[in-house]
Amino acid sequence: MVSASRIAIRQACAADVDAIAELAKLLGPRSSRDIISDHLGAFEKDPSHYVLVAEDCDGEIVGWLHVFERRVLTSGCVAEIAGIVVSPMHRRCGIGSDLIRAADEWATRRDCGVLITRSDARNQATQVFYPQAGLDAVKPQVVYLKPLPKSGGAAKRI
Helix, strand or coil, X not given: CCCHHHEEEEECCHHHHHHHHHHHHHHCCCCCHHHHHHHHHXXXXXXXXXXXXEEECCCCEEEEEEXXXXXXXXXXXXXXXXXXXXXXXXXXXXXXXXXXXXXXXXXXXXXXXXXXXXXXXXXXXXXXXXXXXXXXXXXXCXXXXXXXXXXXXXXXXX
């Protein structure tokens, strides 16, 4: 295990795609390297998205976090963590908390009033981790999903 003090948190770049994609597999089979590459490229040009990586002293990416800003009619600017993952070999040594702290600093600079994330209620590890990282559980939710057909237009769906 590596201590968090030997980890650098920095903005992700195109060279990080393979490592991000490999770690994303820990979240399930919902993405691919190509999708991550496309999205990361778009996010690098969009200041309302911020992707961070945790890099160890050997240059290995051992974690990442994606946070984005959304403006809500009734509550203003919200920063939402869309994804966070840390390599199993590097968990429980402060890397996830460091990633969240960096997201918090980014959100504060963007004048977001709150940082939120969502987690599967069955994921016991996150129910311990997030409060320790300063996020409080505020309500149970039901998530509704409707898959939409792909657009035939020129714009890429993100």
